Amino acid sequence: MISAFKRQDNWTLIGLFVTLLLMIALFSWQTEFFFSTRNFINIGQAISIRGLIAIGLTVVMIAGGLDLSMAAVAAVAGMVTASLITLEVNSVLVGVFGIAAAGVLGAFNALLVVKFRINPIIATLGTLLFYRGLAFVSTGGDNIVVGVNAWSELGRGSWLGAPITVWLFLAVVVMGMCFMRFTVAGNHLYAIGGNSEACRNVGIRVDRLRGWTYVAQACLAGLAGLMLTSQSGTALPSALNGAELDIIAAVLLGGIALSGGRGGLLGTLLGLLIIGVVQNGLIHLNVQIYWQSVVRGAILIIAVTLDSLRRGGGYR
Amino acid sequence: MAMSNVSKAFGQVQALVDVSLNLYPGEVVGLLGDNGAGKSTLIKILSGNYHADQGTFEHQGRSVTINHPADAQALGIATVYQDLALVETRSVAHNIYLGREPRRFGWFMDRRKMEKDATVMLDSLNIRLPSQKVDVELLSGGQRQAVALSRAIAMGGSILLLDEPTAALGVEQTQQVHHLITGMRRQDKAVVVITHDLSDILDITDRIAVLRQGKLWAYVPSSETTTNQIIGWITGVAPPQIQNGAGQ
Numbered sequence: 090m091i092s093a094f095k096r097q098d099n100w101t102l103i104g105l106f107v108t109l110l111l112m113i114a115l116f117s118w119q120t121e122f123f124f125s126t127r128n129f130i131n132i133g134q135a136i137s138i139r140g141l142i143a144i145g146l147t148v149v150m151i152a153g154g155l156d157l158s159m160a161a162v163a164a165v166a167g168m169v170t171a172s173l174i175t176l177e178v179n180s181v182l183v184g185v186f187g188i189a190a191a192g193v194l195g196a197f198n199a200l201l202v203v204k205f206r207i208n209p210i211i212a213t214l215g216t217l218l219f220y221r222g223l224a225f226v227s228t229g230g231d232n233i234v235v236g237v238n239a240w241s242e243l244g245r246g247s248w249l250g251a252p253i254t255v256w257l258f259l260a261v262v263v264m265g266m267c268f269m270r271f272t273v274a275g276n277h278l279y280a281i282g283g284n285s286e287a288c289r290n291v292g293i294r295v296d297r298l299r300g301w302t303y304v305a306q307a308c309l310a311g312l313a314g315l316m317l318t319s320q321s322g323t324a325l326p327s328a329l330n331g332a333e334l335d336i337i338a339a340v341l342l343g344g345i346a347l348s349g350g351r352g353g354l355l356g357t358l359l360g361l362l363i364i365g366v367v368q369n370g371l372i373h374l375n376v377q378i379y380w381q382s383v384v385r386g387a388i389l390i391i392a393v394t395l396d397s398l399r400r401g402g403g404y405r
Numbered sequence: 406m407a408m409s410n411v412s413k414a415f416g417q418v419q420a421l422v423d424v425s426l427n428l429y430p431g432e433v434v435g436l437l438g439d440n441g442a443g444k445s446t447l448i449k450i451l452s453g454n455y456h457a458d459q460g461t462f463e464h465q466g467r468s469v470t471i472n473h474p475a476d477a478q479a480l481g482i483a484t485v486y487q488d489l490a491l492v493e494t495r496s497v498a499h500n501i502y503l504g505r506e507p508r509r510f511g512w513f514m515d516r517r518k519m520e521k522d523a524t525v526m527l528d529s530l531n532i533r534l535p536s537q538k539v540d541v542e543l544l545s546g547g548q549r550q551a552v553a554l555s556r557a558i559a560m561g562g563s564i565l566l567l568d569e570p571t572a573a574l575g576v577e578q579t580q581q582v583h584h585l586i587t588g589m590r591r592q593d594k595a596v597v598v599i600t601h602d603l604s605d606i607l608d609i610t611d612r613i614a615v616l617r618q619g620k621l622w623a624y625v626p627s628s629e630t631t632t633n634q635i636i637g638w639i640t641g642v643a644p645p646q647i648q649n650g651a652g653q
Contacts, residue, residue: 273506273514276495280503283492290454290490291504291556292475350494 098351101344101396105359108392112363116370123373130251136365137258138320139329140358141313143336144265145306147357150340151269152302153282153349157213158198159310160329160336161220166191166314168224170240171233171324180239188311194220195307199300217333224326233324244320254316261309266354274298282349338389339364344396363388406480406564406595411460413446420446422619424460428564428595433586435606435627436599438616439639444599447616448566451597452484453477483562485553485570493542497534498523500541501555526555530585547578554585564595571602583609603632617641624648 117124142159149156170187178186194216201212246253269275281288281295288295318324343360345352364385371381406428413421421443428434438444449455453474462469464480471477477484491500498520499506507515507522523537532551534544541549550570557565567586571579579602586609589596600606606613607627615623615638623630623638624647637643 271514271516272512273508274512276499276506276514280492280495280499283494284490287490287492288503290452290474290484290486291560292478293504350492 098344098353098356101352102356102359104395105343105356105363105392109359109363109366112366112370116366116373120370120373123370126250128369128373130255132362132365132369133255133258134252135369136361137252137254138313138316139332139336139339140258140361141261141309141316142306142329142332143339143357143361144261144354145302145309146336146340147343147345147352147354148265148269148278149302149306150345150347151282151349151352152278152299153285154202154299154302155209155213155347156198156303156306157210157333157337158194158216158220159306160331160333161217161224162191162194162307162310163314163317164224164326164328164330165194165220165227166311167318167324167328168227168233168314168326170315171235171318172227174235174238174240175233183240184315187315188308191307191311191314192304193307195304195310196300198307199303202303203296203300221326221330224328228326230326232326234322235318235324236322238319240315240319241322242319244316244318254320257312257316262354262358269354278302279350282351284350335364335385338385342389342392406465406482407463408451409461409463411447411450411457413443413450413455413458419619421450421457421616424616424619424621426614426621426624428597430563430593430595431590432611433590433596433598433609434612434614435610436597436614436616437601437603437606437635437639438622442616442639443619444616445568446619448484448568448597448599451477451564451566452482478560478562481561481563482566483557483560483564484566484568485550485557486568491541491549491553494540496520496540497527497537497544497552500552501526501537501559503556505560522559523555526559527551530555530558530588531581546573547575547581550574550578550582554582558589562594565589565597567596567598569599569601571600579605603635606635607632615639620645621647 122128142163146156146159166187169190170183173183173186198213198216201207201216202209243253248256269278277288277293277298281293281298285295314328317328339360340357342363343352343356343358345356367384367388368381371384409425411421411424412419424447436444436447446455450457451471453471453476456472462471469480471480492503495503501523502519507518509515520537527534527537530551532555534548534551541552544552550573554567554570557567570582574582583605586596586598598610607630610627613623613625613627613630613635614621615635617639622641622645626648634643
């Protein structure tokens, strides 16, 4: 146990957890309705769709990659599923095609990064614009209204008092944590992020594993797009526009390094919760909406600065 | 293991010219030469990281090709690189078994077995570390070398290539590494040690190979040469002298 606390990552997690508790305490003390089951469910619902994408991004970044296109992928997946619903395609196929379409976009990201060796920031900045454009072009910029359908339950239903979106998010978090910690492939992803050349030397299939992280990330974004569409009954080509920066902020706040090899899904979950709690708490405090971005930015900057100082150096 | 007439060029630079070298189990070969003489290139060709432009390889009398690190691994060739090739952010145990992690149910890593095996491995080599669970980034240079050597041995290789294993080490740790090398000889491994350190080289090796400007300049039993003669070969003052193994 003592050796566990010597690990740097664990200190990051403790710091995040304490911060989260302090935030909850602060808002509970300052506002009347913050501390209630109903409100915590609201927070959970607010973070779960973006959270799905953040989980995928965490895995990509642990392996030393980056994906900026994930929100655009979710928008495309939302448009695909909504068009298929309007065409009255079998509802199971709607889900399969929607997520598969996202997977194809992820495979294209993987092709650029792994095969053509393009820096992931540049490659996925390109595909971000490309995919977002596709989402708009598909309908000439119009929304697709699908109303109530077979998939509505996914976005609007609840189970055991909590929304299905929250359960699904938590299920993916737990599965992701088990995958990264207990499987050989998950441990290889950590090692690849730490030193990909060393992994190649011992015969680990670095490119194949890295490629799959982009596909998995896109499939999760596709699921998020499907959930958004079913929740609102409408697919927007502008869905999650700009959310990519918030998602990256949550992941970085959770202790994932841009250089890869560090951090974990628990950190990302805490990062998402902190941002979700702040966002929700500021609304309860009746703070002008524009302060939201200022506060989130400040939290991210303070968190990574403290982390860098504690590691004794940081970015070199 | 025998390599014959191996050549490699990087653009205009001829890094290796017609190098032929035989390795035998239970023998330690010291590979020497000045900077840029082609030592590291030779090691990287044997380990499959570079592809030789020309030349043939024989392993236990059979002709083989080495195009990929996996080919080298299949032949039992294990390498410890100069830059160690360790994953800083992973534990000692994972670094030792990287790429060959013990598995359970096919997909899952048997962490407990890995850590137990790592402890046994480190103990058998008399290597002292704070814990095999600690991340490599927290270790000293000598400790990292020990981890890298442990990995090469854990690979179960019959041919071990060590690229400057003592370059960053203090006197006592250098002694320990030399002890490891003689231990490997006793286990019937074929060992190649690249080094700049001439002080103990005649004691720990069975043969000395000297590369000069990409050519094999000397290949002689350690018992039949002296430190001064080796320096002569490295600098090109002494004439070439090659006795490529028994019966040749």
